[in-house]
Amino acid sequence: xxxxxxxxxxxxxxxxxxxxxxxxxxxxxxxxxxxxxxxxxxxxxxxxxxxxxxxxxxxxxxxxxxxxxxxxxxxxxxxxxxxxxxxxxxxxxxxxxxxxxxxxxxxxxxxxxxxxxxxxxxxxxxxxxxxxxxxxxxxxxxxxxxxxxxxxxxxxxxxxxxxxxxxxxxxxxxxxxxxxxxxxxxxxxxxxxxxxxxxxxxxxxxxxxxxxxxxxxxxxxxxxxxxxxxxxxxxxxxxxxxxxxxxxxxxxxxxxxxxxxxxxxxxxxxxxxxxxxxxxxxxxxxxxxxxxxxxxxxxxxxxxxxxxxxxxxxxxxxxxxxxxxxxxxxxxxxxxxxxxxxxxxxxxxxxxxxxxxxxxxxxxxxxxxxxxxxxxxxxxxxx
Numbered sequence: 001x002x003x004x005x006x007x008x009x010x011x012x013x014x015x016x017x018x019x020x021x022x023x024x025x026x027x028x029x030x031x032x033x034x035x036x037x038x039x040x041x042x043x044x045x046x047x048x049x050x051x052x053x054x055x056x057x058x059x060x061x062x063x064x065x066x067x068x069x070x071x072x073x074x075x076x077x078x079x080x081x082x083x084x085x086x087x088x089x090x091x092x093x094x095x096x097x098x099x100x101x102x103x104x105x106x107x108x109x110x111x112x113x114x115x116x117x118x119x120x121x122x123x124x125x126x127x128x129x130x131x132x133x134x135x136x137x138x139x140x141x142x143x144x145x146x147x148x149x150x151x152x153x154x155x156x157x158x159x160x161x162x163x164x165x166x167x168x169x170x171x172x173x174x175x176x177x178x179x180x181x182x183x184x185x186x187x188x189x190x191x192x193x194x195x196x197x198x199x200x201x202x203x204x205x206x207x208x209x210x211x212x213x214x215x216x217x218x219x220x221x222x223x224x225x226x227x228x229x230x231x232x233x234x235x236x237x238x239x240x241x242x243x244x245x246x247x248x249x250x251x252x253x254x255x256x257x258x259x260x261x262x263x264x265x266x267x268x269x270x271x272x273x274x275x276x277x278x279x280x281x282x283x284x285x286x287x288x289x290x291x292x293x294x295x296x297x298x299x300x301x302x303x304x305x306x307x308x309x310x311x312x313x314x315x316x317x318x319x320x321x322x323x324x325x326x327x328x329x330x331x332x333x334x335x336x337x338x339x340x341x342x343x344x345x346x347x348x349x350x351x352x353x354x355x356x357x358x359x360x361x362x363x364x365x366x367x368x369x370x371x372x373x374x375x376x377x378x379x380x381x382x383x
Contacts, residue, residue, distance in 0.1 A: 026068070026069075026175060027067070027068055027069045027073075027075050027165055027168045027173070027175060028065055028066065028067065028068055028075055028077065028107060028163065028165055028175070028177060029065075029066035029068050030063060030064070030065055030066075030163050030177050030179050031063070031064040031066065032062075032063050032064075032161065032179045032181055033061070033062045033063075033064070034061050034159075034181060061115060061116040062113055062114065062115045062116070063079075063113070063114040063115075063161070063163075063179070064111065064113050064114075065077070065107045065111050065112050065113070065114070065163075066111045067107055067108065067109050067110065067111045069109075069168055069169075072109040073109070073168055073169035074106060074107070074108055074109060074168075074169065075106075075107040075165055075167065075168050076104035076105065076106055076107070076165070076166055076167040077101075077104060077105060077107055077163050077164060077165045077166060078100070078101040078104055078105075078163070078164045078166060079099070079100070079101045079105070079114070079125075079127075079161070079162075079163055079164075080098070080099070080100050080101070080161070080162040080163075080164070081098065081099040081100075081159065081160070081161050082095065082097075082098050082099075082159070082160040082161075083095070083096045083097050083098075083157075083158070083159050083160075084096060084157070084158040084159075084160075085135070085139055085155055085156070085157050085158075086155050086156040086157075086158075087138075087139075087142070087153050087154070087155035088153070088154040088155045089153070089154075089155075094132065094135040094138070095132055095135065096131070096132055096135050096136050096139070097129060097130065097131045097132065097136065098129070098130045099119065099127050099128075099129050100127060100128050100130075101125070101126070101127060101128075102126040102127060102128050103124065103126065104124075104166050104167060105123075105124045105125050106124055139152070139153060151188045152186055152188065153186075153188075154186055154188055155186055156183045156186075157183060157186060158181075158183040159181055160178075160180075160181075161178070161179040161181065162176060162177070162178050162179065163176070163177040163178075163179060164176050164177070165177065189215070189216040189217040189218065189293065189295060189305075190216065190305070191214060191215055191216050191217075191293070191305065192213065192214075192215040192216075192217050192220055192291060192292070192293020192304070192305035192306075192307070193213060193214055193215070193291070193305070193307050194211065194212070194213050194289070194291045194307040194309055195212040195213055195214060196210065196211060196212040197209075197211070197289065197309045197310075197311045199309065200234070200309050200310045201310055201311070201312065202309065202310070202311040202312070203311070203312050203314050204311055204312070204313055204314065205314050206313070207262070207280065207281045207282065207283060207313055208261055208262045208263075208264070208281075209261070209262050209281070209311060209313070210259065210260070210261045210262070211259070211260050211261075211262075211289060211291075212258060212259050212260075213258055213291050213307075214258060215251065215258065215293050215305075216251075217251065217293035217294055217295055217304075217305060218250065218251055218252065218294065218295070218296070219248060219249060219250045219251055219293075219294045220248075220249050220251075220291060220292060220293050220294060221246065221247070221248050221249075221290075221291075221292040221294060221304070222245070222246070222247045222249065222260060222289065222290070222291055222292075223238070223243040223245065223246045223247075223276075223289070223290045223292075224243055224244045224245040224246075224262070224277075224281075224287055224288070224289050224290075225237045225238050225240075225241060225243050225244060225287060225288045225289075225290070226241065226244060226285065226286075226287055226288075227285075227286045227287055227288050227310060228240070234288045234308050234309070234310055235308070237287075237288040237310075238288060238290060238308070242276065243276050243277065244276075244277050244278065244279040244281065244287070245262065245263075245274070245276065245277035245278045245279070246274070246275045246276040246277065247260065247268070247272060247273065247274045247275065248272075248273045248275055248294075249271060249272050249273075250271040250272075250273075251271075252271070253270055253271030254269070254270060254271030254272055255270070255271070257271065257272065260272075262278060262281065263278050264278070265278070266278065281313050282313065283313050283314065283315040284312075284313065284314075284315035285312070285313055286310055286311070286312045287310065287311055287312075287313070288308060288309070288310050288311075289308070289309055289310075289311060290306065290307070290308045291306070291307045291308075292304035292305070292306050293305035293306070
């Protein structure tokens, strides 16, 4: 299969950082805008049956032509576009395609906008396309390689645009208006995962727990929720109430921050924005932390990479009681009870032991077990 229309280069028009550049000639102002694309999920953009790029929002890429003539007169111009790619694997700059206006197009007195969809040709916007088939195929093979996950290969993607004004009113002119656009470095983020807490039921000895993660996404969202006894799953906890804390961290602006301590106030640093909270955490309670690695494709969000885990803030009294219970229930026959107490679903309180519906102290329980050593009895744990 071959891509035989200008849509072959449309994907490359989108691989640019969110930016706006304004270039002026005596008669035209050109404003170039390209939507942000931190991750390139090309699998959703290519139609493999038709071997073409699917329709995308016109706002993804645009050139706004502002008529700057005084007094206002119609302007005619030509558009020249070149696209390049430098893949990380070999660092060789490859030209992919060029696009040239077949005839001058009109920039009326009120101006006009050229968008990504117009590369297919609209009205007087007709183009001649010259593709470097070998280079395009190289990029395309990388996208369709099963190991790529349908993403554009990592590297630097560039687009060069030149607008040439050829007529102002009835006067023939030759004004070249280059439109520089910064290249984008595509890294295809694929990782955003919690390191600490490392497992469900993780115990922190402080009400200011520290979270750690690894990621290559542009940013992450960290959210903390309370988990109540009546909730059956971690997801239930995230749906039941507003987060105790929600913080957005930009990887580049923050300097690659991957460690965050639960704050006492909403004050934050560069690239760290606290959106909700913080509400104080309490000893003896269980919470849920959600890490979302945020991704975007051409200005639109892509499903985030997500990790969700539970953790408990230790109550010092519970910790002391657990140590005592470890000594008290020293035999292997009690291991299951101890494991159930320790798993985070049961909160141990030295002042909250109930025996036969009567509250007793830890010392009284120790005395009871000593007096009945060797006898058979059962312990029921109430949730």
